[in-house]
Amino acid sequence: MFEKIRSDFWYELLNAPVTVVSLVIILLMAIGCTFAPVFAPHTPFDPATISILDNNLPPAWESGSDPRFLLGTDLQGRDVLSAMLYGGRISLLVGLGAVALSVVIGMTVGLLAGYFGGMTDAILMRVAEIQFAFPPILIALLFNGIMKASLPANVFAQAAVPIMILAIGLAGWVQFARIVRASVLVQRGQDYVTACQAIGLPTSTIILRHITPNILGPVLVLAMLQIAVAIVTEATLSFLGLGTPLTEPSLGALIQIGSQYLFSGIWWVVIFPGTMLLVMVIAFNLVADWVRDYLNPRLR
């Protein structure tokens, strides 16, 4: 794939200011959230450092605020900015983890179905087709709900993040499988594959070393788009109270906490995490759009 970075890459990128801005935003958020303990002005979930006396403070530019809390505090006196950084970390972790899982499952299924064809193809793709009839968010929701019903409450709370990655990852593999299978069908007919078979290379080598590098383009585009979808799915599940526990809230859970106090005029607990989520998702979508156009100029 890396030889595919054409000489016009930087030219095209620097001529798309929206994409550059989106990339910078993603980078800043990734750094800020990954190193949340370093950048966050407070430790929002450590009971020793928060004081209930600081509760419901508005953002720093409103009257009655406290300069220590730039974006205000929530009902329990937690700093909203710090909670956002810690929450964004969970959102990004779940988003990337779930897409990685989807890619692994989807590519395995797609490569096997596309290369071997026949019964393998028929069975795998029929399973994919059945799952495709159901919206991924519903599958993730039901998976999460069933796990919640079958695991003891404390085990579920502890394993909330891995379960979430599993739920969203399992819900999203079908699209990868379909796109990989379609690309493999094209590649399998090419002369280089016939040549590999003729010189007696093992099948695993042909699939992994020769075919896989040629199908990574569309997978990359889909993965970028799916990161945004996975982040939204995670936020939605957390908002519905199925995801991360309230002691360790992701952005969606923060919004859920804030939405309970909308009518008391405490808008900042909702608006700031909501904006961060939105900016994150739009940035991923815009970058994905650019990568798609770059790899496939015909669509422009």
Next chain:
Amino acid sequence: MYFLLARLFQAAIVMLCVAFVGFLVFQYIGDPVLSLVGQETTVQDREALRESLGLNDPIFVQYLRYVGNAIQGDFGISYSFNRDVSEMIADRLPATVELVLLSGVFSLILAIPAGIYTGIRRKGGLAQTIMALSVIGVSVPSFLLGILLILVYSVWLNWLPSFGRGDTASLFTLESSLFTLDGLSHALMPAAVLCLFQLGVILRLIRAEMLEVLRTEYIRFAWARGLPGQRVYLRHALKNTLVPVVTAIGLQLSSLFAFSIITERVFQWPGMGSLLLHAIGQSDIPLLAAYLIFVGLVFTISNLVVDAIYVLIDPRIRHGAH
């Protein structure tokens, strides 16, 4: 005909698979005996109960019995409400259906002309604006949009009610909140939230398909014949975008049901979605399993309808030249 029969057969298999998942959830998560008996029941009594409930039968027999009951509309008794599950679903269904219908119809009315327009005038200012808005439309998580609408229209402006279904009225024995002004004002925001996402997806798809078709030879030929623009765009181009568009609309219908769960939660709309979330919160397994099967049925039927429409719009499928 062969095509439809094959699809019908496939749909039946899908439903059996979904029912199997529902059956596994129903039978193996939690112990039905434990949820029925009290502390002081003896081991012998429990075994007797287990035997009389048929829990010692081979799994295949149990599955067949479950499917048999499900076909007769018997999904068991809800743990948390102590009511017949199918009755509860029937109670909640109209609220969800009216929300799904309202938003589905609106998104089609808006998306189809907008999609055609942006496909034809893709460099125009208005088209670019519509596309930019559609990116936001598909990016904004629906729960967040719902909260923002509540914040603006209910908290700040105090124009619209933020929760519940409002008054309902019946028309031809159909009880719906769409028939009263109060009910409509309650439905407006939830329906708008549900509509916006679908709108963006369908619009973008129609645009992409139009772009694809307008590049083909036969469209050039139609222009060369001197046909008027309207005829080229609507009769020649649009007609050939319909198969993928109808597929997408079918899929969107099922995702409307899924997204109504979120919208119903945000606006406390008393539909099927709220019921499902309650079932998950209370680990109400019979309810959960029944919801799973019911949603599977809705999706399978909508897919079948889409297949039937294919036969109507594409003669190649009708004549078996697939």
